[in-house]
Amino acid sequence: MDLSYQEKSILGSLLAMVVVYGYYFASVLRNVGRPEFDGGSLGRLILAVIAIIVIEIVYHIVLALESKTEPKDERDILIECKAYRNAYFLLATGACLVIGYVIVAGLAREAAPTRIIVTPFLTVNLVLFAMVLAELMKFLTQLFYYRRGL
Amino acid sequence: MTKGRIRNNIRRLRFDRSEMTQQELAERVGVTRQTIIAIEQDKYSPSLEVAFRIARVFGVPLEEVFQYETDAGVGIEP
Numbered sequence: 180m181d182l183s184y185q186e187k188s189i190l191g192s193l194l195a196m197v198v199v200y201g202y203y204f205a206s207v208l209r210n211v212g213r214p215e216f217d218g219g220s221l222g223r224l225i226l227a228v229i230a231i232i233v234i235e236i237v238y239h240i241v242l243a244l245e246s247k248t249e250p251k252d253e254r255d256i257l258i259e260c261k262a263y264r265n266a267y268f269l270l271a272t273g274a275c276l277v278i279g280y281v282i283v284a285g286l287a288r289e290a291a292p293t294r295i296i297v298t299p300f301l302t303v304n305l306v307l308f309a310m311v312l313a314e315l316m317k318f319l320t321q322l323f324y325y326r327r328g329l
Numbered sequence: 330m331t332k333g334r335i336r337n338n339i340r341r342l343r344f345d346r347s348e349m350t351q352q353e354l355a356e357r358v359g360v361t362r363q364t365i366i367a368i369e370q371d372k373y374s375p376s377l378e379v380a381f382r383i384a385r386v387f388g389v390p391l392e393e394v395f396q397y398e399t400d401a402g403v404g405i406e407p
Contacts, residue, residue, distance in 0.1 A: 183363040252360040253376055254367060325363075328372025 184249045186325050187242055193318040195234040200311045203227040204304070213300045220300060224307070257329060262320035266313040273309025277302065333399035335374045339365070342387045342394065358382045 182190070206223060213220070242248075251259075284297040343349040351369070355362040360379060367373035368383075375383070384391045 183361065185361075185363070249361045249363075252364050253379060254360070254364045254373055328367055328370070329374075 183325065184242070184246055185251070185255055186322065187246065188239065189318050189321050189325075191238040191242065192235060193315065193322070195231055195238065196311065196314060196318070199227050199230045199234070204308065204311075207304045211301065212296075214298045216300045216303045220303075254329070258321055258324045261324060261329075262317040265320045266317035269316045270309055270313035273312060274306070277305045277309065280305070333397050334371065336371060336396045336398050337368060337394055338396075339369050339383065339394060342389070346387065354383070354386060357386045 203223060210220075281297050281302060284295045287295050288297075339354070343351070343354060351365045352362045355365045358365070358379060359382065360375075364373065364375070364379075368375055380391060380395055384394045387394060
């Protein structure tokens with residue numbers, strides 16, 4: 180399959196995010212009962228962010244060495260705009276769901292003892308998950324339009 | 330309003346100009362080769378500015394490069 184520079188760049192970023200945040204959220208799931216977003220949690224998050232940055236830098240250096248870099252033109256920008264639109268909808272939906280979850284869990288806890296938990300650890304990671312999903316949506320939308328056409 | 334589509338003759342015009350490559354056309358127009366490929370395959374309709382630049386590279390009027398087609402035929406509905 181003949182991939183353009185932009186497609187290779189996006190595909191690399193997509194795979195890096197899936198691997199690094201997949202690993203991060205797997206560790207979150209193992210510690211889902213943790214109440215606070217403490218130093219250890221913050222350390223894992225910072226490590227994930229640093230890993231993404233390092234992988235992206237190394238990958239893009241290799242990509243620039245092996246294939247000719249191409250500046251973005253109007254089609255790339257248009258595709259990026261469409262991708263940001265889809266990512267925005269997903270992020271807004273995720274934010275609304277997290278807000279709804281926190282409100283409903285608060286009301287439920289007031290009404291009767293419940294198993295629904297809302298902790299700073301869970302809330303931070305739910306918001307982060309929505310952000311990561313939105314970013315993945317951006318990459319997938321871009322790849323879709325590059326392949327199918329506008 | 331009938332939905333139409335934009336067709337183009339870029340492939341033929343390239344062929345007529347001593348088989349100009351997609352890369353050469355892309356460089357002269359100021360877009361990527363992928364964009365020229367997408368335009369040739371009718372997968373992307375360029376902006377008016379890029380359309381004029383393509384026509385200028387070939388030295389022909391815009392209508393010779395791009396045509397607007399509807400079910401009723403080529404051109405604009407009355």
